[in-house]
Amino acid sequence: MHCLHNLLLNTDSYKASHWLQYPPQTDATFFYVESRGGLHDRTLFFGLQAILKAYLTTPVRHADIDEARDLFAAHGEPFNEAGWRDIVDRLGGHLPIRIRAVPEGSVVPTHQVLMTIESTDPAAFWVPSYLETMLLRVWYPITVATTSWHAKQTLRQFLQRSSDDPEGQLPFKLHDFGSRGVSSVESAAIGGAAHLVNFLGTDTVSALPFAKAYYHEPMAGFSIPAAEHSTITSWGRENEVQAYRNMLRQFARPGSIVAVVSDSYDIYHAIQAHWGKTLRQEVIDSGATVVIRPDSGDPVAVVHQCLELLDEAFGHVVNGKGYKVLNHVRVIQGDGINPTSIRAILERITSAGYATDNLAFGMGGALLQRLDRDTQKFALKCSAARVAGQWIDVYKDPVTDKGKQSKRGRMSLMRHREYGGYRTVQIPPGAQDLASVDAPAGYDEALVTVWENGRLLQDWTFAQVRERANAERI
Known part of the structure; x- marks a missing residue:
């Protein structure tokens, strides 16, 4: 299915218009993925590496932009042609994003952050949102692995x-x-x-x-x-x-x-x-x-x-x-x-x-097959944006469904080095990066950077994934 290989078309229609919808002077965004509960009280993280290798390792080309421009014009959506051309011309087609995640094979309780996606270039702050559709499909391998792990x-x-x-x-x-x-x-x-x-x-x-x-x-x-x-x-x-x-x-x-x-x-x-x-x-x-x-x-x-x-x-x-x-x-x-x-x-x-x-x-x-994104209530949400140089919390809190309340701020995941418990922690608004964040006593950073600006930084083997998953017991 060669027609499906264009990364710019691996999204939802309305995403094409979203770069126009952020506040003026927005130059960075931060997103996260979590399981908001569901059938099981913990999930086995697996499948992100395959998504990254399959869809992000090939740089965006001008031909991809041409195809997307023409499709969205006929489809009835605006399209950020200039923004994508800039990514190709200035960044070689490599998307300016950083993805951090728990190591694959980790078994993590629900309601904890499993991965984060953040922009790394002020001119391309809108890119993480554009990738939501593709990246959130990690729900499927996670949910299958989770079902299988609980049966085990x-x-x-x-x-x-x-x-x-x-x-x-x-x-x-x-x-x-x-x-x-x-x-x-x-x-x-x-x-x-x-x-x-x-x-x-x-x-x-x-x-x-x-x-x-x-x-x-x-x-x-x-x-x-x-x-x-x-x-x-x-x-x-x-x-x-x-x-x-x-x-x-x-x-x-x-x-x-x-x-x-x-x-x-x-x-x-x-x-x-x-x-x-x-x-x-x-x-x-x-x-x-x-x-x-x-x-x-x-x-x-x-x-x-x-x-x-x-x-x-x-x-x-x-x-x-x-x-x-x-x-x-x-x-x-x-x-x-x-x-x-x-x-x-x-x-x-x-x-x-x-x-x-x-x-x-x-x-x-x-x-x-007998599962869907709601089996473990997976969501990918924006939790922070930098507007006029200041990080602000971004969240939803619908009065009609408190289960859909989202997390706010930039965040990371910590794991207790002795007991193995997990805690999602907020990064203070003024912090430049994680290195300046103090972990709670007894906790270590649980997320690792797996992707940054077009490069895969962690390449787990199946044996490593299996070893982590098998080490976790109920």
Whole structure:
């Protein structure tokens, strides 16, 4: 989609007129991003680096300005042609802005500043606002990563209760099934990579080149051979067992894992008659782990019933924590999975004496698509402007919704070096920069400058992002 590569068109229509709307003698502005609450009480910061690399590393060109000028003229909006020409001629097309943010992978409570955007050139004070539309889209990878991270905490809790190897099991417990359920391949890549901050399992292929291109990760995720309904049902109902046998012959090797959807007709019959009797010895002799996938019905009841039937057929061992671990087989549930159903399923099977080792999950729409900017109430707002040489607070405080009250002044984020708590602090109006601001006792600066005047100053690796995210626990 080459037509979408022009940075000047990566905005909202009304932004084109905003340079005319500030008070006379305005020569600097300051903006910030926060989650104003929402479903979760903290968010995992991820995805800004990819946005910066994708959209800001290429300097603006006169050809971009020509295209934007003509489009906005036909569209009915004024356009700051002179201002953009100045940026190209005087600054080489590099936008005069500074962006500071928490390191990617940080897990920060809501209502705290996560990143700030400020102008660095008096003649281009209007640029941060122009970029709001593009930069605020960081809400999407943050919200996906946050959903995934909270699911990870639930899975960790049940693994610690019921598994002999909680941390070893955890990375593959939640698999990304969401690629076909999102609006574009770009969304799949961004959201899929956000999930992989927390886990290693995915079927969203586009996430892999994304993590490599923007975060230096050679291979961010892994998958296994797995059946779909068409590859099973193409054998015909009368040959269902042959379809399963073919899966074993094609993919079941000592130490391998193969997943087989088994509810095209009757999941309980498939387990009892086909897997539990006809193919039982072939499964055992293969040396593989065969993962049975139900795909319909009430997930809580169906998963429990499948585990009971597989237990009858293949038996189990009791682990060091007193929970049953099935021999040779596992279950993966990918239908109807969301953070709430994951907890409900795990409560049921744990109460029945089964270790979380027996089960993995696949999450699709609830992971990558069933969310929006209001899931975590993300906002990017102006909080300060310098007018006639004086910094003034800029804020909104609507009487009809106090939840939309915005922060005021220039600000930064501090983290307590011992307890890890965060505090958003205001920068005094007279301060020239952060170096002249005294941090509260026990606190250190938590924001780092990641972008300044056309240059990326921090280039996090995916491994660094993962390490930060995994270090945070509930």
